[in-house]
Amino acid sequence: MFVKNLSLQHFRNYDELTLDSFGSVNLMIGRNAQGKTNLLEAIFVLALTKSHRTSKDKELIGFQQNAAQLAAEVDKKYGAVNLELRLSSQGKKAKINGLEQRKLSDFIGALNVVMFAPEDLEIVKGTPGIRRRFLDMEIGQVTPSYLYHLQQYQKVLIQRNNMLKQSWGGGSDMTTMLEIWNEQLAEHGVKIIKKRKQFIRKLQKWASDIHQGITNGTERLELIYLPSFGEAEEEDEAVLLRQFMIKLSQMKDQEIRRGMTLAGPHRDDLAFYINGKEAQVYGSQGQQRTTALSLKLAEIELIHEEIGEYPVLLLDDVLSELDPYRQTQLIETFQSKVQTFITATGIETINAGKLKDASIYHVQEGQVNS
Numbered sequence: 001m002f003v004k005n006l007s008l009q010h011f012r013n014y015d016e017l018t019l020d021s022f023g024s025v026n027l028m029i030g031r032n033a034q035g036k037t038n039l040l041e042a043i044f045v046l047a048l049t050k051s052h053r054t055s056k057d058k059e060l061i062g063f064q065q066n067a068a069q070l071a072a073e074v075d076k077k078y079g080a081v082n083l084e085l086r087l088s089s090q091g092k093k094a095k096i097n098g099l100e101q102r103k104l105s106d107f108i109g110a111l112n113v114v115m116f117a118p119e120d121l122e123i124v125k126g127t128p129g130i131r132r133r134f135l136d137m138e139i140g141q142v143t144p145s146y147l148y149h150l151q152q153y154q155k156v157l158i159q160r161n162n163m164l165k166q167s168w169g170g171g172s173d174m175t176t177m178l179e180i181w182n183e184q185l186a187e188h189g190v191k192i193i194k195k196r197k198q199f200i201r202k203l204q205k206w207a208s209d210i211h212q213g214i215t216n217g218t219e220r221l222e223l224i225y226l227p228s229f230g231e232a233e234e235e236d237e238a239v240l241l242r243q244f245m246i247k248l249s250q251m252k253d254q255e256i257r258r259g260m261t262l263a264g265p266h267r268d269d270l271a272f273y274i275n276g277k278e279a280q281v282y283g284s285q286g287q288q289r290t291t292a293l294s295l296k297l298a299e300i301e302l303i304h305e306e307i308g309e310y311p312v313l314l315l316d317d318v319l320s321e322l323d324p325y326r327q328t329q330l331i332e333t334f335q336s337k338v339q340t341f342i343t344a345t346g347i348e349t350i351n352a353g354k355l356k357d358a359s360i361y362h363v364q365e366g367q368v369n370s
């Protein structure tokens, strides 16, 4: 997959911008707060209709503006596609080749990206919610139906939680309503859990190989899914459905007392183990960073395996954070097979000698010069 060009209107600090003829490796150089990350973010938003760093679309729209427009032409295995996305307070409008898409999930996946940014360390170190967001974003990119089930699940979850909060005292009316919600929750929840398990199993395969390579064979990385019920290995939908329903009925009294849903994919987590020890608890900062890097590199391979072509790689301010060995390892992974966009404050901060034929862009106060 190859992003040929990008145009932005009222996106972050870009009033009007058109960049043509991107190369295989594109280096965005500039001082802090000039708009380098905003460029990578724009490509990310065109892929997922969401930012990697904020859930508030309003922040993406230029100050004093009502709407932002993003567009790019992407070369894919089966031809070129034109992507357009408009963000405004009324919502999002997405077009592929000029045709408006009824559902955003029909737009997501036309462009695939893998973003690696300093905050990805939080996938290893941070709260379970960050890991679930990581899983949801990554699976959603390659499996649009996952996003549908996620949306439906979240709707049911809100309604079910509202009912639990209203504390009807657990009478028979409530029991009947709960049973209806339970069925809907489990129907969508099971699809989400199954996909997450499959994704983690495949990601584990790539990530552990890559991690071994980066650490010269000294570290064995394992990814372990921590479901809120049942066994991590169970992937049979009928079994999962039964287990989910049983768990919900076991938790009923506790849920009424606490006024919230206590089992389901919204309570799942993912753990990383290095040589048998949990990285979040025992890993050094360096090991946690390498784990995040292995995950991202694994994603590149996984997307390739799933859709038959490589995603676009977005490296935001990360090369300078890696030691020369890891930088080289990373560069060798993407060089000549994955189109890459890299931000850095100065060319001297990265091992530019290893980068072949990089196109260089200078970013200053929302203006870009090549």
Ligand SMILES: Nc1ncnc2c1ncn2[C@@H]1O[C@H](COP(=O)(O)OP(=O)(O)OP(=O)(O)O)[C@@H](O)[C@H]1O
Pocket (backbone or CB within 6 Å): 011, 012, 013, 014, 030, 031, 032, 033, 034, 035, 036, 037, 038, 039, 058, 059, 060, 061, 062, 063, 317, 343, 345
């Ligand atoms: N909605 C917005 N409208 C206008 N400008 C914005 C908006 N959001 C952020 N900015 C501006 O964008 C700039 C930050 O851009 P960006 O995050 O791309 O920085 P950067 O060049 O990657 O810097 P660093 O190297 O520090 O990460 C800031 O000047 C900020 O004021």
